């Protein structure tokens with residue numbers, strides 16, 4: 001089970017919305033697809049789900065090329081588009097049966113699958129209502145249920161929690177988490193906590209290009225420009241002392257007697273700090289590598305402007 005995006009390009013007029021994007025997602029993986037507005041996330045997802053042809057490049061779902069085998073791909077793929085198009089006049093149950101039948105489910109199997117996704121997505125109490133009567137959060141659950149009804153092995157979700165309240169966000173995340181063990185899941189979001197809550201790995205794109213593809217933990221430990229070290233002394237010191245040390249790019253005061261040192265990716269810097277403290281008789285009471293926040297990493301990576309092709 002997998003999704004493979006290889007050297008994907010999409011051009012709109014003069015603009016390259018997707019510009020040589022490659023990444024893969026394996027079975028049981030849940031990957032966050034991040035990028036600022038207009039980065040090319042939805043376009044990539046639409047190509048991966050057979051809704052849009054690429055200008056060049058390939059997407060394979062479980063080894064099947066989306067252009068060569070669109071019908072077989074659709075059987076193995078669940079998609080929740082950014083603007084979840086629902087038939088508002090249909091009852092929830094009726095709509096899910098309809099989507100299931102489009103996927104060639106019928107009889108007992110159709111009934112069973114509709115029952116399963118209704119339960120999984122917490123729609124038991126709403127299933128006999130018309131979709132137009134549902135709140136935004138419940139409509140989103142219906143969107144998720146329709147993406148799951150044919151039990152696809154690969155799920156592509158475009159901003160699944162946008163516009164939901166915090167309780168609904170947590171519930172939708174719970175559903176995604178519970179299905180992800182057996183499936184390949186890619187979802188786009190702008191919300192960093194969402195990535196931390198759900199993903200092992202992130203792919204970040206900016207202006208159509210991949211600028212990071214990394215486990216979340218590694219991205220936080222090794223931000224683009226180096227490492228962050230927090231040091232604490234018994235009493236405040238003159239921060240200019242750090243400026244003499246090789247490997248320190250920037251010094252931030254971070255509370256009483258604490259300093260955040262932006263360093264190059266050079267662990268020797270720690271022993272230099274110890275020596276500085278000893279040589280100047282400054283009691284050092286703490287020194288540790290800090291995790292950079294995902295927000296910082298995202299900002300650093302997406303403020304760089306890759307050149308247009």
Ligand SMILES: Nc1ncnc2c1ncn2[C@@H]1O[C@H](COP(=O)(O)OP(=O)(O)OP(=O)(O)O)[C@@H](O)[C@H]1O
Nearest residue numbers: 012015017035036037038039040041042043044082
């Ligand atoms: N049909 C279209 N015609 C022309 N340009 C388009 C079309 N669809 C998208 N674009 C442009 O392609 C770029 C990428 O858009 P896309 O919707 O893929 O970005 P996104 O990362 O999903 O953004 P957002 O987070 O705002 O949803 C944008 O500059 C957008 O204006």
